[in-house]
Amino acid sequence: MLNPEELEKEEESDYFDYFFDEPGSEPGKLNIEPDAKPSRIVLIDYDQSHAIRKVDVTPNALIPYLGTNTISWMDIQGLGSERVLKQIGEIFKLHPLLLEDVVNVPQRPKLEDYNEQLVLIVQMVRPKDNEEGFESEQVSFVLGTRYLLTFQEEEIEDCFDIVRERIKANQGKVRQQKADYLMYLLLDSIIDGYFPVLEDYGDRIEDIEDELAIRPNTNQLKEIYLIRRELLALRRAIWPLRNVTNMLVRRESSLISSEAQIYFRDCYDHVIQILDIVETYRELASSLMDAYLSSMSNKMNEVMQVLTVVSTIFIPLTFIAGVYGMNFEYMPELKTRWGYIICLGFMGAIAGGLVLFFWRRGWFEPFARPNIPLSKKD
Numbered sequence: 001m002l003n004p005e006e007l008e009k010e011e012e013s014d015y016f017d018y019f020f021d022e023p024g025s026e027p028g029k030l031n032i033e034p035d036a037k038p039s040r041i042v043l044i045d046y047d048q049s050h051a052i053r054k055v056d057v058t059p060n061a062l063i064p065y066l067g068t069n070t071i072s073w074m075d076i077q078g079l080g081s082e083r084v085l086k087q088i089g090e091i092f093k094l095h096p097l098l099l100e101d102v103v104n105v106p107q108r109p110k111l112e113d114y115n116e117q118l119v120l121i122v123q124m125v126r127p128k129d130n131e132e133g134f135e136s137e138q139v140s141f142v143l144g145t146r147y148l149l150t151f152q153e154e155e156i157e158d159c160f161d162i163v164r165e166r167i168k169a170n171q172g173k174v175r176q177q178k179a180d181y182l183m184y185l186l187l188d189s190i191i192d193g194y195f196p197v198l199e200d201y202g203d204r205i206e207d208i209e210d211e212l213a214i215r216p217n218t219n220q221l222k223e224i225y226l227i228r229r230e231l232l233a234l235r236r237a238i239w240p241l242r243n244v245t246n247m248l249v250r251r252e253s254s255l256i257s258s259e260a261q262i263y264f265r266d267c268y269d270h271v272i273q274i275l276d277i278v279e280t281y282r283e284l285a286s287s288l289m290d291a292y293l294s295s296m297s298n299k300m301n302e303v304m305q306v307l308t309v310v311s312t313i314f315i316p317l318t319f320i321a322g323v324y325g326m327n328f329e330y331m332p333e334l335k336t337r338w339g340y341i342i343c344l345g346f347m348g349a350i351a352g353g354l355v356l357f358f359w360r361r362g363w364f365e366p367f368a369r370p371n372i373p374l375s376k377k378d
Contacts, residue, residue: 007175018108023308030103036080037155041088044073044167046175051167059087060220065147067093071179072147073167077155079103084324086328092117094142102140102151109240111247118143118255120183120244122159123237124190125197130362133203134197135229136237141183143255159189180260187245191270193239196275198277201227207285212288216295224292230284235278242271309363317347 007254041057045072057074065072073104078089079102086250089099098119101107112119118142125134137158163185166172174185204227208220245268256264324331324343333339338370358364 013373018106028100029084030078030082032082032103033105037078037153039076039078039081039084042075042077042220044075044164045070046073046167046357047071048175051175052167053164053171059084059091062088062091063091063218069146071175071182072307073158073179073182074149076149076151079105079153088149092142092144093294098142102142104138105138105153107138107140109197109237109244111251113251113253116144116255118253120187121242122150122190122241124193125237126159126193126199127200127235132200132236133226134200136233139186141186143179143183145255146179148182150320151376153222160186161191163189175189178260180256181263184260184263187264188267188270189376191241191267191274194234194274197234198281199232201281204283205288208288212291216292216299221289223289224229224285228282228289231278231285233284235275238271238274238278242268242275245271251292288371305363309358312358313351316350316354320347320350 015274039054039061041052041062043057043062044063045052045054045065045068055330061070062074065074074088076085079085082103085099085103088094089096092210094102094117097119099114099226101110101112101119101121108124109123118141120143122141123136124139126137127133128135137153138151140149142151150160163174163182166174172183176305202224208223210226211220211334213216221268245264248256248264250270288299320343324334333343336342
């Protein structure tokens with residue numbers, strides 16, 4: 001079982017504790033986390049004929065790209081530089097409440113329309129390196145007419161690399177489409193990133209099922225508990241995304257073309273599929289808990305059966321020993337020369353008879369249970 005300290009630690013790591021403002025706080029206030037990474041701007045500007053990529057761009061260097069006919073993707077990696085973030089907010093005329101949602105992480109996945117800008121906030125997940133479970137990161141999109149701003153918490157490798165390579169190599173239709181299509185590609189990459197995480201949970205659940213069939217123990221209970229909590233955290237991240245993608249498909253916005261809405265419909269289908277998998281795994285985890293309790297109950301019943309058989313065999317023997325242990329002078333058989341041997345033989349016969357009786361009744365079959373292999377290879 002998990003102790004209170006472990007429970008608190010798992011709550012901090014597995015749940016999305018969404019940010020909330022303190023009562024009476026100023027609207028639009030930026031709360032920079034102490035361990036937030038410094039902000040780093042990566043610019044990718046492209047059209048059908050060319051594509052350029054610039055790293056460590058200053059906010060003022062983005063101004064010339066606002067009036068061009070190309071598509072500009074400004075990727076801000078790290079939310080630790082308040083000055084840089086406020087400069088970006090001034091250059092792109094971001095509403096203070098918009099910038100607050102982007103910086104004060106984590107936020108519940110949502111979609112908001114600011115007339116000339118469309119804001120999308122989602123949670124990106126990825127499997128942990130050499131560990132079980134997953135890591136989460138908030139990604140915010142600000143869609144303009146010919147630009148797309150993305151805000152990420154970390155600078156580490158993400159699922160956007162494949163989109164960057166497609167822009168560089170001019171693969172697919174990305175360089176022939178508008179900024180809304182670019183947002184679709186990035187959103188689709190985030191959603192597809194949930195499948196490897198869920199695949200790991202499927203493998204963990206199968207392993208626990210095999211172990212429960214052979215060797216149930218308390219470590220499995222801890223593993224089941226953690227899986228249920230982590231699946232609940234995934235559900236909290238993906239359930240609002242279902243409404244967000246549905247709004248992208250149905251909402252009429254000048255920033256999203258009818259052609260792009262068809263692609264966002266594909267994202268919606270993937271979200272529904274992920275939700276179905278999450279719900280299925282949650283039900284399997286609950287059934288694993290029931291299976292564990294049932295296995296432990298059966299194990300306890302077997303132990304009680306052993307104790308019952310042993311106690312039943314020794315009850316008549318204890319009775320005989322108790323009778324002849326009474327301190328009376330004129331008890332019969334006390335003066336018999338072979339009385340002790342006869343008494344031991346009689347007691348042995350009773351014990352043997354009870355063992356034979358229990359064996360014929362099939363009470364010893366659970367104790368001779370064969371070692372069932374988990375698969376043909378085993």
